[in-house]
Amino acid sequence: MKKEVAVKMSEEFGATPIAHLVQLANQYESRIYIEIDSKKVNAKSIMGMMSLVLTEGQSVIIAAEGPDEEDACNGLEEFFHNNI
16 A cells, blocks of 8 residues: 655654654554655664655655555554654
């Protein structure tokens, strides 16, 4: 399952929100990736997520595959809209 979402944030996407995003992703059994342009990063990897440069209004794709993929996509979408 894939879902495109726009990043909504009040300030630069720093280390604390990334850590929270990785913690959230690790709560799901599915494999979860964040795709930006041609870059695809494991959402459960703190180092991978730190390598992304996210900006306000940027579109990202949440890709999840597994038994709880819909819940994972919805959970991460909510995070991108409310917690950054």
